[in-house]
Amino acid sequence: MKRICVTLLVLTIGTMSCRKFVEVEQPNQRQFKYTADFQLLLNNVSLFEISASLPMLSGDDINLETNTSLQNQLTNELQNVYTWAADYYTSDNSDAGWDQLFNQVYVCNQITTNVMGSINGTEAQKRSIYAEAQAQRAAAYLTLINLYARVYTTTGAATDPGLPLLLSPDLFVPLNRASIQKVYDQIILDLTAALPLLPDNVSNNLHPGKAAGYALLARTYLSMQRYGEAADYAAKSLSIQHTLLDLKDYVNGAKPFPRRMDNPEVIMGKKVSKPGNIDLPLSTELLNKFTPEDLRYQLFTRSGSTFQPSFTGRGSYRDKLFFGDNVSAGVSVPEMMLIQAEGLARAGKKDEAMALVNQLRQKRFLPAQYTALTAATSDEALRVVIDERRRELFGTGLRWLDQRRLSKEPALAETETRVFKGVTYTLVPGDRYVYPIPPKNIELNPEIIQNQR
Template identity: 30%
Template structure:
């Protein structure tokens, strides 16, 4: 209990959340110290619930959307949309740095305290394995928001984020290097792999990690690290558990639903309703689609007047962190990077057959067959842009690949994010810097 209270002292956000919770508070005022498996499961559930909806905010920084100048929430997002990180209005929404550490706090309670209190069981192993996986995922997103993109040549010196793994009030929470944080992410991932025993989670509980979700996360980690062979292996492992794709020819529904056939981990609402109602689809994104033959166009977007709006996100049913489509595209990209064009082409054709009508698929199959490595990688990148529109993946994909130039307009003024702009890495939020001068 002493350790828990120390953690609460360090994590300001956790103090606010925990003080309203039934767990992690002092007994004399009628609260409960976690002791049983059910208690600790409730604690981890709070950790899952605390995982923030930051994917919506990073979509603001991409080439996917146009922010409506006349929306009620415009003032909260305009500086994010114009990449004005250094002199943002005080009412600008902060990226949820503290929210991700709040999730880490709950995961650490399980990792550090549950093991010594709970009797050995499969349920205990599953619980602690989930905590390791959730901590790894939180650090992965923290690093890809606030740390430099992974570069094996410079990762050992590039600035990452602080690691808080155990209670130590004397510790100076100084950002570790990108390499060090990835080392911790991979370590947590391996601990999770050792402990998790549920292949998949039942619908309604699939916000929790499973073996399938862990392998899906592993494939994303290795893709970002450019560990192509490992990314393929992880994708193949995940596909043994979840390989079904929504066939838009037969079932024209969004593939992001928590209860859909593609769902692997349904933790996040990746495009919240406020932003969904305050934006519309950019011409860059619209132009990326074959609007006649690509079946996603009619499923992902709706037209109103002269503008197109997103259908994804903003609903409880649409929770999506990992889904099967990503596994196919990761495997295809990684195979192409290794110049295994046969596997890459076979994999991408399997995927697009579920996304294009027969005419579109037949045309593309001929074109793909003739592609060289560069052309195929370009096509797979474009498929990722089309497939994961408004799911929070575009910013991360741009960071790890081209870091292209993007232009946005705010109230008639032009703002440009130049190619390889340092603003592809977010600064730590002001409140975090005030609370921790080491940042």
């Protein structure tokens, strides 16, 4: 069967239209027909909490130049990702990120297509489940479009190829790539339609509430470089959820750091794992942006001698504060504060932007060791915000999304260089800030055209 979702367990929802006298459930088989069944699908943590991990390897948070033993531990595919190669995979390999995110889309489509006709549920329950599926579909597409399509531009979005835009669970629809603009339009449509029906409070951060809906819109508009709208939606999200952890409470083991699903800073949980489950050294460029007093440096980084195998430098310790807890790349309170601050800085409101940055940073230092940051101009404030994003969000893969959008701004774009196994690789603005679509999927679905890189 030539389809995108090559690993998904095909659900039996399609049988719900059978004639009444043959609708008999067979032993050991389960049809999804009750409203509660569709909520159970959304409760699937192993499916819906997954996000893409490869950006952790693509971005400039890490550098392997002096660690040859770690270089040799990367698979061929991961080496290709790290060196921004023309191709990452052969037709014999699957791209887990692509498959997992499109699996989320498929299950969401099953829900939106069938939940309103389900039984033993109220209209309000059905509409709530429908809205949650819309938000989850939007979140999956937002990650996919930021990996497998070019950076959004106002001049190119209407014609640049985006993604197959799947809105129904039909396994045999054409998979031609819709434009980048159409994909973003659908993300925004899903989120704005879902928002009135999303709950104010959620049972846990796997499920999107109103704060998550606004936060996803903020991240969407940030990716589109529509910074005023991004800031507005970030502010709306923060009006609902704004709790910050005070890191001084967690240094030296004073209190156990909260797990991802218990962390009040996490607005919507999405986890990423270190590619190949290999601990990697942080780049000197990133580490130099910290001062030793920064509690993020103390809590979330460790000497390379701490890790197995050991390496030179320091590595990210976020996923090891609790064994096996992984890293959260979902929308969060600090990210919303920094999106709002960036929008303010770009709008010439440098003092308001710096006030937000300092509000966040005060929770990242001991009070006696903190000195507020200042900026003389809006451009200087903008650079402060971008540096703060690096310090606050490092090790999550979100830096890759920033590198993509900033590559379109000459004043902020950077040329990246890596030395890997004695060979120098360079990533210039406008170059390979788009992942290749897995060849396996193109061979199965020839209507999907490959990215030009």
